[in-house]
Amino acid sequence: xxxxxxxxxxxxxxxxxxxxxxxxxxxxxxxxxxxxxxxxxxxxxxxxxxxxxxxxxxxxxxxxxxxxxxxxxxxxxxxxxxxxxxxxxxxxxxxxxxxxxxxxxxxxxxxxxxxxxxxxxxxxxxxxxxxxxxxxxxxxxxxxxxxxxxxxxxxxxxxxxxxxxxxxxxxxxxxxxxxxxxxxxxxxxxxxxxxxxxxxxxxxxxxxxxxxxxxxxxxxxxxxxxxxxxxxxxxxxxxxxxxxxxxxxxxxxxxxxxxxxxxxxxxxxxxxxxxxxxxxxxxxxxxxxxxxxxxxxxxxxxxxxxxxxxxxxxxxxxxxxxxxxxxxxxxxxxxxxxxxxxxxxxxxxxxxxxxxxxxxxxxxxxxxxxxxxxxxxxxxxxxxxxxxxxxxxxxxxxxxxxxxxxxxxxxxxxxxxxxxxxxxxxxxxxxxxxxxxxxxxxxxxxxxxxxxxxxxxxxxxxxxxxxxxxxxxxxxxxxxxxxxxxxxxxxxxxxxxxxxxxxxxxxxxxxxxxxxxxxxxxxxxxxxxxxxxxxxxxxxxxxxxxxxxxxxxxxxxxxxxxxxxxxxxxxxxxxxxxxxxxxxxxxxxxxxxxxxxxxxxxxxxxxxxxxxxxxxxxxxxxxxxxxxxxxxxxxxxxxxxxxxxxxxxxxxxxxxxxxxxxxxxxxxxxxxxxxxxxxxxxxxxxxxxxxxxxxxxxxxxxxxxxxxxxxxxxxxxxxxxxxxxxxxxxxxxxxxxxxxxxxxxxxxxxxxxxxxxxxxxxxxxxx
Ligand code: BGC
Numbered sequence: 001x002x003x004x005x006x007x008x009x010x011x012x013x014x015x016x017x018x019x020x021x022x023x024x025x026x027x028x029x030x031x032x033x034x035x036x037x038x039x040x041x042x043x044x045x046x047x048x049x050x051x052x053x054x055x056x057x058x059x060x061x062x063x064x065x066x067x068x069x070x071x072x073x074x075x076x077x078x079x080x081x082x083x084x085x086x087x088x089x090x091x092x093x094x095x096x097x098x099x100x101x102x103x104x105x106x107x108x109x110x111x112x113x114x115x116x117x118x119x120x121x122x123x124x125x126x127x128x129x130x131x132x133x134x135x136x137x138x139x140x141x142x143x144x145x146x147x148x149x150x151x152x153x154x155x156x157x158x159x160x161x162x163x164x165x166x167x168x169x170x171x172x173x174x175x176x177x178x179x180x181x182x183x184x185x186x187x188x189x190x191x192x193x194x195x196x197x198x199x200x201x202x203x204x205x206x207x208x209x210x211x212x213x214x215x216x217x218x219x220x221x222x223x224x225x226x227x228x229x230x231x232x233x234x235x236x237x238x239x240x241x242x243x244x245x246x247x248x249x250x251x252x253x254x255x256x257x258x259x260x261x262x263x264x265x266x267x268x269x270x271x272x273x274x275x276x277x278x279x280x281x282x283x284x285x286x287x288x289x290x291x292x293x294x295x296x297x298x299x300x301x302x303x304x305x306x307x308x309x310x311x312x313x314x315x316x317x318x319x320x321x322x323x324x325x326x327x328x329x330x331x332x333x334x335x336x337x338x339x340x341x342x343x344x345x346x347x348x349x350x351x352x353x354x355x356x357x358x359x360x361x362x363x364x365x366x367x368x369x370x371x372x373x374x375x376x377x378x379x380x381x382x383x384x385x386x387x388x389x390x391x392x393x394x395x396x397x398x399x400x401x402x403x404x405x406x407x408x409x410x411x412x413x414x415x416x417x418x419x420x421x422x423x424x425x426x427x428x429x430x431x432x433x434x435x436x437x438x439x440x441x442x443x444x445x446x447x448x449x450x451x452x453x454x455x456x457x458x459x460x461x462x463x464x465x466x467x468x469x470x471x472x473x474x475x476x477x478x479x480x481x482x483x484x485x486x487x488x489x490x491x492x493x494x495x496x497x498x499x500x501x502x503x504x505x506x507x508x509x510x511x512x513x514x515x516x517x518x519x520x521x522x523x524x525x526x527x528x529x530x531x532x533x534x535x536x537x538x539x540x541x542x543x544x545x546x547x548x549x550x551x552x553x554x555x556x557x558x559x560x561x562x563x564x565x566x567x568x569x570x571x572x573x574x575x576x577x578x579x580x581x582x583x584x585x586x587x588x589x590x591x592x593x594x595x596x597x598x599x600x601x602x603x604x605x606x607x608x609x610x611x612x613x614x615x616x617x618x619x620x621x622x623x624x625x626x627x628x629x630x631x632x633x634x635x636x637x638x639x640x641x642x643x644x645x646x647x648x649x650x651x652x653x654x655x656x657x658x659x660x661x662x663x664x665x666x667x668x669x670x671x672x673x674x675x676x677x678x679x680x681x682x683x684x685x686x687x688x689x690x691x692x693x694x695x696x697x698x699x700x701x702x703x704x705x706x707x708x709x710x711x712x713x714x715x716x717x718x719x720x721x722x723x724x725x726x727x728x729x730x731x732x733x734x735x736x737x738x739x740x741x742x743x744x745x746x747x748x749x750x751x752x753x754x755x756x757x758x759x760x761x762x763x764x765x766x767x
Contacts (some may be wrong), residue, residue, distance in 0.1 A: 056083050113156070114430070126551070128388070165596075169519055206353060216238070225258065232734060253282065254287050285317040287319075304327070317350055388578075411500060412496050414456070416459070417548045418459075524557070545562045594644075596608060599638070656675040686753065688751060749763065
């Protein structure tokens with residue numbers, strides 16, 4: 001009986017391997033298979049299980065690895081990979097124990113959260129997406145890979161491609177925002193940047209697509225919370241960025257913490273095997289998120305042995321830190337709860353990753369101390385970080401062209417983010433050296449030299465509530481001023497501000513107010529900072545708000561009362577210099593938001609590509625509220641700032657929208673052209689956006705969907721004709737049978753400066 005079961009299972013697995021392989025194995029695949037077959041023949045079951053174990057770096061110190069607890073495990077072959085260990089010396093030292101003192105000398109993978117740069121830190125991912133510049137995003141990932149690999153890392157836990165529409169969720173900062181199309185492009189660019197086209201090169205690293213899947217839809221925006229959604233929404237809105245990253249060749253995936261369909265993702269066979277491998281043909285390996293196997297005990301799935309077996313059988317290959325696999329799989333095997341085939345499958349996938357990275361040829365491939373000295377934090381990388389940051393800032397408001405400022409007179413710089421090295425790089429800056437960060441104060445001083453006087457006051461704490469301060473700064477240091485009261489801080493600021501010509505207020509979130517486990521139920525800038533802002537405005541001097549944030553905020557008050565708002569997110573190591581470039585007009589801002597800013601938190605989740613409902617507010621045609629239509633009685637349905645919004649120091653106009661045909665066949669292509677003119681006084685870049693609407697479908701369709709964009713630089717007064725191509729895939733969607741198809745009928749197309757405005761035309765899709 002048992003052997004029949006095993007036979008069936010093996011046949012099934014062979015079948016699934018055949019499907020997932022899709023393309024014929026190449027000669028190099030064959031070579032890899034022969035090598036790994038040979039190696040696995042020599043491995044004991046303990047050694048195989050050891051490969052599935054990802055160990056935390058703990059307190060590994062150079063020179064002492066061999067005598068540490070981890071050294072013992074390494075020698076016994078109980079570790080497959082190490083998490084977040086920094087420095088080439090330490091990594092070489094640990095690798096040495098694995099490849100010189102363990103029986104089979106299998107090299108380790110060294111993984112790290114290289115999320116937005118390594119020591120040279122780039123803007124946080126949400127900010128990078130606001131550049132809408134895929135070659136720039138790819139370049140940031142390329143530099144991150146160069147630096148990380150120079151320091152011993154061969155695997156990054158990035159890109160994070162979770163679609164997020166809820167700014168309460170702090171991890172919205174880690175992704176590319178709310179849009180499927182843009183998110184897919186960013187996912188591709190990042191994978192290309194990390195992996196290049198040859199993973200065996202010593203300056204490329206393996207990407208890990210996370211968090212698979214649907215993590216961005218956590219209920220109530222509370223981190224780790226339940227996710228529940230229809231297959232239609234998954235396939236049309238949430239899954240495409242993951243798929244794009246895998247199609248770009250990403251070598252690994254990370255499970256998400258959330259449950260889906262009543263199963264934690266880590267034990268969700270539909271996700272990890274049926275969809276990922278059988279349907280999408282993914283042939284890399286899957287690692288859990290941090291202790292995600294153990295957490296299934298709390299989810300209510302059983303004890304550690306049970307949940308470990310569930311995860312393995314679902315298709316999860318490596319256990320991050322929790323040691324559920326290490327401590328229970330052998331027992332489960334003995335008790336017949338799993339088969340060796342499952343262990344073999346996971347082990348093989350991990351060994352394949354090591355093979356693909358070239359570690360069997362040279363386990364020290366990424367351990368070149370000379371590279372670590374010469375390729376990290378170089379002038380060229382810092383220059384790239386500065387340029388990248390300038391492209392991510394979003395000008396939300398600029399009354400009377402207050403910005404750019406002139407380099408003259410006295411400029412008061414105020415706020416808890418004005419001179420704070422710890423809060424420039426942003427969340428998930430694991431490898432950053434904060435001492436390298438350029439603060440706003442430094443950046444402004446570097447730029448104005450002696451042309452203007454910069455005076456500084458802190459003005460306020462991040463927050464005045466000690467508990468909140470603790471909650472948002474748990475990885476850094478307490479920030480509440482112990483010497484001055486809030487009133488004293490404010491008075492000091494007002495004193496210098498009232499004697500200045502212009503005030504720059506650097507306010508908003510602390511770096512650790514976004515990222516993992518930073519959900520907020522109030523997304524305004526903290527009350528004490530608002531008080532400071534009011535006091536500054538009361539001086540009657542012009543105020544520029546430099547807004548630091550890792551999420552869309554409720555800026556209803558600021559948008560009415562502050563003349564200029566430049567959203568700088570968290571700009572990475574070069575933040576201060578980049579801010580100075582934009583504030584003084586060396587660079588004209590061109591960022592556009594990729595997640596909607598709501599009027600207030602009650603509108604959340606709010607996103608531009610929503611459905612129409614049977615009672616859309618437009619049907620009322622009578623203002624923002626109509627009884628018995630889909631709206632709120634207290635605020636309109638409009639966001640404060642729509643997806644795709646962002647101003648420039650210049651102005652742009654769109655004219656002459658043309659389609660090359662009125663009817664397009666389902667295999668044909670449509671060209672949409674438009675004239676873009678820089679109608680203002682400054683040279684600048686505009687992100688021209690194309691949206692479509694499928695007017696009638698077999699299922700309801702969104703009111704708008706982004707299907708193209710171009711970032712164009714135009715000199716003042718210059719015009720250019722832009723051509724967009726709409727392909728058959730752009731018109732297709734997953735229907736009720738989850739088939740990806742387009743349907744004949746009428747479409748609208750919109751081209752403009754953001755998702756809420758644009759020129760409009762129509763066409764028909766015919767069979
Ligand atoms: C996060 C992951 C991260 C991992 C390793 C987890 O808590 O959810 O995104 O890659 O830790 O640091």
